[in-house]
Structure formats: structure tokens, C-alpha cells
Amino acid sequence: MITPQLSTKDFTRTDVDDFRHLMSELVSTCQSIADQHPGGVWEPTTADLFDQFAESMVLMADVSRVLNKTRRGIRRIDANARQRLYERASERRLRLT
Template sequence: MPAPLTAGFDALTVEQRSAGDYTESELAEFRGLMTDLLAACTASSARYAPDGEWSPAGTPEELDEAADLIADLSRTLNKTRRAIRKINAEARNRTSGPTALTQENPSSPQGQLHALWGPSQEPV
């Protein structure tokens, strides 16, 4: 019997971010992304379901309209996901990256470089 797909998952646990890991500009960007996403959903709902039900132009065009709607929403969702991943990556790099680790452990070789070069002048 093969091992379950979750075997060894604890070793791959993703570190969770807290609100304090994000800058004010990152939080503002996130809120803007979510506002844009909800606005796109609201506009689509108003266009395609003004009375709360799917209201296509007509039967022959219904499949095309549905495909257009799904494609538009998919693009908007993917754009939002990419931007949120970028925000999370920036927060992770800032809080867990080499600079964050060296500040916590100044006796490590990286910490010594950090002390010598400073956070913004470290060689890459």
C-alpha cells in the first residue's frame, strides 16, 4: 500500500505570516487588489445577472457569453493571486531572508557580513 499523500507534510509546513510582517504600503496594495477584485465581480454580476440570475442575451450566444465571463473573471483572479503572492514573497524575504536571519544571529558568518556591510550594502 503506498504512503498517503500527506506523509512527511510536517517537514514541508509553510511558515505563516502575521499582520506585523507587512508594511503599510503592502497592506494598502492588498486592500486595493481585493477592492478591484470585488468591483470586477460586482460589474460582472450587474451585467450578466442583474436580477440575481444568469441573463444571457440569447440561447445561441449564451455559451460564448459564459466563456467570456469565465475568462474575464479568471484573468482578474489570476492577476490578483500573482500580486498577492508577490506581496507575500516580499514580506517573507524581508522577515525570513538572509538580512532578517543575520540580524538575529550576529555571530554567524552572514551576521558578520551584515555587521560589516550593513543591511542595504550586503554583496549579492
């Protein structure tokens, strides 16, 4: 049996809109963070090293949160498209028997 391969027709308009929204949200968050750090340089707001670590953890958590949301969303979109693909392939096989 040949495993069906995804193609662009397996994605709905909603899938594409959701994907673009997820990516825009990711880019917007990254831009917002970059805007807070001119020249791409992170300058801590305190001289205390432990406070700097804490500040950096907040920054990384913000990036991580939106990145994980984007990754989950893309996986969901992919899974939905694959489900539609497999359902269509299954329907075709049933018609042939």
C-alpha cells in the same frame, strides 16, 4: 533551526495598501458583473446555444483574469514579506555568531 513565522509586522504599509487595492479591484469586478445580471441570474443575450457558450466564456474569462491578478498580487506581497522576515532572521543570526 526554527523556521521564522510571518507576523503583521513583516508587512509594510505599501503591502497592506496593495493588498486592499487588489481586493477592492476583485470585488468591484464581481459587482460590475453582478450588476449586469439582476437577481444573480445569467440570462444569455441570444437563443443560439453555441453563442451562449461563447458569451459564458467571455464572462468566465473576465472573472478569471481579475482573480488571477489578485492571486498573483497576494503571492507577491507574501513573498516580499517572507523575504524581509528571512533577511532579518539572517542578520540576527550573524550578530549572534
